[in-house]
Amino acid sequence: MSGSTDPRLPQAFASVPREAFVGPGPWRLSVYQKYFETPDADPACLYQNILLALDADKGINNGEPFLHAIWIAAVSPKAGDTICHIGAGTGYYTAILSVLALPGGSVKAFEVEEALAEKARDNLRPFENVSVTPGDATQLPLPPSDLIYVNAGVAALPPSWLNALRPRGRMIFPWRPSQDVALAIVISRRKAGFSVKPLMNAYFIPCVGASETSECTKIPDWGEARSMRSVWLTSDRAPDETAVAIYKRVWFSSAEIPEDA
Template identity: 65%
Template sequence: MKDGMNILARATLEEVRSFHAKMMAAASISTDERLERIFELVPREIFCGPGPWRIMGYNLSYLETPSADPIHLYQNVVVALDAAKGINNGEPFLHAGWIGAAAPKAGDTICHIGAGTGYYTALLSKLVLPNGSVYAFEIDENLVRRARKNLEPFESVSVTHGDATAMPLPAADLIYVNAGVVAPPASWLNALKPGGRMIFPWQPVEGIGLAMLVTRADSTFTVRPLMSARFIPCIGASDNGQCTRAPNILEAQAIRSVWLTGDQKPDETAVAIFPDLWFSTADLSRNS
């Protein structure tokens, strides 16, 4: 007590990080008991560069943190990695929800497209232990250099510099895409193993940004729309001139499957059509 007032002790960085991890685990809506501990173990500040940091406000402009204290990073905020290019370390709660929905498991092979400086790559790498691996892809050379350095302590992670839309991917249990795509390349769908998942921000036309979870069952692909999500466009997969039939938001939310055009031509259930694939309202789960 001092002058009749309680002196409240400031929370330590470890306490704040621990509580942030608890909130991320809650945002995941997952029963995976590993998540909270893994979210706590990976320090976000390592991947955001030296502070002070530029944090995105609600009007999409950046605000600088008042100091280089990492405690400022443990909130649900977007942090600039390259503000001039609009490249950020994304919202932790959104990614927690994606990770919960995509459910990475021990032993999985993951392709992380648009890895940035590697923060979410690092979380994924922890979730595939033991015996799993993460192949990270990043097109920005500066970010690749930073990611490789940041990810050195993490097991079974490789970082490839290049356009993931134009190179073959390894056979994957999960493809985790951190760049907005008009349509995922057919090669990404073909890279999924049976039971494999792909989660990506679908931005087929202006005004629609929707996280989509694709799951492969033999030669068919089910789709589950998730939450709203908008990312910087994916180079090589962001030409909306490729869309010959565009959905409205209600149609986008009603999508339940995606088809490779080479396997089946678009039918009356098609709500979004592209040269190599099309999205449908047909619910394949009802036929299983």
């Protein structure tokens, strides 16, 4: 289903029980933006491709497993990777990422909602290669990272996230430059710059600190968004005729980045 050939991916999902991260049942499931309570507390209710409420009043959910399997496959976490998980919720997908980082890797999770961050810290205690930081990851320093995995809708990409990527590092996030465009994209750091690959439609709640569109002087439509192939810091290179979206500190281009030699 994910398209991955890595046998560790289904093993990681199988090894991490979803019910350990979402509190006692019955649970509230989101279907077509409406919540429905499960008939009982049977964990079998959780093992379907469905959103699960973490904070229904704020629209915060534990995301669809199929979507996350596709995303994780797209960025290929490896043993020994340093991973940042931004928007960790209560830690379910953090735990899966931490399994894939073993042996030798680690996950630093960020969660801006303090109550969820506390639950994530408790839920993730058995995972010794994980730390949880409550707070705004657009303002806090990120460690040098092989992978940055973002689970909140980003309008204006923080330059600090790009700068945190190590050579050949990857980042995936749901890009929301306007109400009309919602697209998951994968960024890879290469010798010549940052390449961009559009992945799939993706709708997430806004990312605190990165959801402001007022800094955007060029907003893409769907066709332009899908044409993106690179992203640049404006401090490194001024926007040119290939610009698809322009912000104060970053801009997206339709120009390809050459593969590393």
